Amino acid sequence: MKKLIIIGGGLSGLSAGVYARLHGFDTTIIEKNKEVGGLCTTWYKDGITIDGCIHWLTGSSKGNMMPIYKELDLLKGVKILKPDFFYKFYYGDSVIEIKRDLDDFKKELLQYAETDNDKELVKQFIKMVKKLKNMPFHSNKPIDTMKKTEIVGYIKSIAGIALTWNKTMHISLYDFSEYFNSEILKHFFISFMPKFYSLTYFAALVAQFTNDNADTIYSISSDLAMNVKNRFLELGGNIITGEEITKLNICDDKIISIESKNKVYDADYFINASPLPYFYNNLLDKKYHDSYIDYVFKDVYNYPLISTVYVAMKIDKDYPNEVDHFSLIYDNDGIVVGRSHNETIHYRAYPHNKNNDGSTTLIALVDLHVEDYDIFKNAKDKNTYQDLKMSIAKKVLNIYVNKFKDMEGHISIVDVATPLTFEKFTNTYKGAYLSNLATPVNERRTFDIKDKRVNNLYHAGQWVTQIGGIPRALSNGKFAVDELVFQNNNEQRKK
Numbered sequence: 001m002k003k004l005i006i007i008g009g010g011l012s013g014l015s016a017g018v019y020a021r022l023h024g025f026d027t028t029i030i031e032k033n034k035e036v037g038g039l040c041t042t043w044y045k046d047g048i049t050i051d052g053c054i055h056w057l058t059g060s061s062k063g064n065m066m067p068i069y070k071e072l073d074l075l076k077g078v079k080i081l082k083p084d085f086f087y088k089f090y091y092g093d094s095v096i097e098i099k100r101d102l103d104d105f106k107k108e109l110l111q112y113a114e115t116d117n118d119k120e121l122v123k124q125f126i127k128m129v130k131k132l133k134n135m136p137f138h139s140n141k142p143i144d145t146m147k148k149t150e151i152v153g154y155i156k157s158i159a160g161i162a163l164t165w166n167k168t169m170h171i172s173l174y175d176f177s178e179y180f181n182s183e184i185l186k187h188f189f190i191s192f193m194p195k196f197y198s199l200t201y202f203a204a205l206v207a208q209f210t211n212d213n214a215d216t217i218y219s220i221s222s223d224l225a226m227n228v229k230n231r232f233l234e235l236g237g238n239i240i241t242g243e244e245i246t247k248l249n250i251c252d253d254k255i256i257s258i259e260s261k262n263k264v265y266d267a268d269y270f271i272n273a274s275p276l277p278y279f280y281n282n283l284l285d286k287k288y289h290d291s292y293i294d295y296v297f298k299d300v301y302n303y304p305l306i307s308t309v310y311v312a313m314k315i316d317k318d319y320p321n322e323v324d325h326f327s328l329i330y331d332n333d334g335i336v337v338g339r340s341h342n343e344t345i346h347y348r349a350y351p352h353n354k355n356n357d358g359s360t361t362l363i364a365l366v367d368l369h370v371e372d373y374d375i376f377k378n379a380k381d382k383n384t385y386q387d388l389k390m391s392i393a394k395k396v397l398n399i400y401v402n403k404f405k406d407m408e409g410h411i412s413i414v415d416v417a418t419p420l421t422f423e424k425f426t427n428t429y430k431g432a433y434l435s436n437l438a439t440p441v442n443e444r445r446t447f448d449i450k451d452k453r454v455n456n457l458y459h460a461g462q463w464v465t466q467i468g469g470i471p472r473a474l475s476n477g478k479f480a481v482d483e484l485v486f487q488n489n490n491e492q493r494k495k
């Protein structure tokens with residue numbers, strides 16, 4: 001049996017592990033933390049549950065992702081929640097909800113339109129969302145492993161939406177928002193995602209939700225990771241935790257072995273499921289670098305990435321037992337962290353975030369540009385770093401209490417994570433938690449699954465394709481194995 005080692009036990013590494021076992025590889029996942037899951041994690045502090053990841057799961061009821069979720073047991077025992085709104089945007093005394101019913105959402109937007117031009121823009125946006133409703137996430141395997149008939153089928157499935165996709169890709173959310181006269185609509189369109197990203201992505205998300213294909217779950221994030229881990233173990237896979245790979249030994253353009261501080265591991269094939277930019281910067285010798293990958297991760301202005309300051313708060317007062325996900329706009333002082341690019345803070349609470357003592361965990365995310373990492377990294381000492389993160393967390397809390405005055409005295413800060421925290425735990429690049437999204441100026445970007453220069457190396461992880469998130473991490477894990485099997489079969493045929 002051919003031996004395969006997967007570096008990194010996040011969702012992508014676990015997914016690769018399951019598919020590798022299904023294809024009969026003797027498979028070991030090596031993970032640096034004591035538990036697998038990577039960014040898809042949950043932790044506990046001061047009696048409260050702090051959920052690190054999922055608020056929306058796309059592809060939750062149809063399309064190419066469902067067979068993968070099923071194969072991996074991702075949603076085993078997990079209840080899907082279908083709230084009738086996706087997200088709320090508070091603006092002064094007004095609120096806009098992205099409703100599951102697209103016509104209702106359209107009415108919601110139109111009530112704030114001040115001019116015929118505003119109405120026309122709303123109608124165009126809704127038309128775009130309708131077109132994108134039937135967008136397949138991606139193919140169900142890497143294109144180069146498809147037969148001709150499969151390629152034709154895939155092209156047919158995307159042909160209908162390709163035009164809309166390309167047209168709107170060249171408009172940023174900010175540019176679109178600036179066409180509105182209505183202040184609330186102007187701000188709404190840049191409230192959900194960083195404003196430099198393409199309008200297409202926001203429209204595509206609304207399309208998934210209103211097409212009943214993006215939901216949330218009545219479970220903590222680590223339940224998802226444990227489900228896939230158990231599936232892998234049931235299939236006979238091995239997991240080694242608490243081992244960080246620090247060195248690759250390459251000979252004749254093949255990885256011979258990999259090393260942690262304590263041990264050397266050898267295998268026939270290797271899948272990298274650690275964050276791709278980290279792998280390039282820290283493990284792979286420069287002579288094997290793909291200049292395109294280096295270029296993309298250096299050009300942070302044209303290929304921006306987002307990171308976050310993540311604030312976990314405890315509310316010890318009755319809180320509605322339902323999904324709550326909204327954003328509040330910064331106060332006059334604003335929260336300016338480095339190259340801050342976003343004027344809203346996202347807050348969320350879920351029914352499954354009720355704690356044993358009856359309190360509710362409220363999570364807030366202050367989105368940052370990846371380069372804001374330097375501000376935390378360059379803090380001159382531990383106290384300066386602590387002061388910086390606490391000053392941001394306090395603002396986040398004050399903005400919330402300013403809006404919901406009855407919460408004053410009932411809400412406290414429990415934990416704060418910065419980009420340095422995310423980097424420390426998962427080696428993710430400068431704390432970024434999602435792969436690139438396209439902006440109007442950058443091209444679509446995906447990297448090779450089969451490494452061009454190292455013969456027995458394949459890449460998985462959310463970074464291989466743009467967008468990122470759980471669906472991408474899982475499908476990229478599968479694709480790495482598809483590609484490995486395809487190459488392997490080709491070699492056998494040649495022999």
Ligand SMILES: Cc1cc2nc3c(=O)[nH]c(=O)nc-3n(C[C@H](O)[C@H](O)[C@H](O)COP(=O)(O)OP(=O)(O)OC[C@H]3O[C@@H](n4cnc5c(N)ncnc54)[C@H](O)[C@@H]3O)c2cc1C
Pocket residue numbers: 007008009010011012013030031032033036037038039040052053054055056057058243244245246273274275278308310425426427428433434460461462463468469470471473
């Ligand atoms: C706050 C937050 C909210 C999010 N919300 C959502 C959401 O609502 N919906 C959604 O779809 N996605 C969401 N995501 C994104 C989602 O969590 C990630 O896209 C996904 O978990 C990435 O999986 P991955 O396996 O590609 O990478 P990772 O989770 O980064 O896994 C990489 C693994 O490799 C390990 N590793 C790294 N270096 C080494 C080494 N040298 N040796 C051994 N092991 C190593 C790491 O410890 C880690 O376990 C969110 C993420 C965050 C942080």
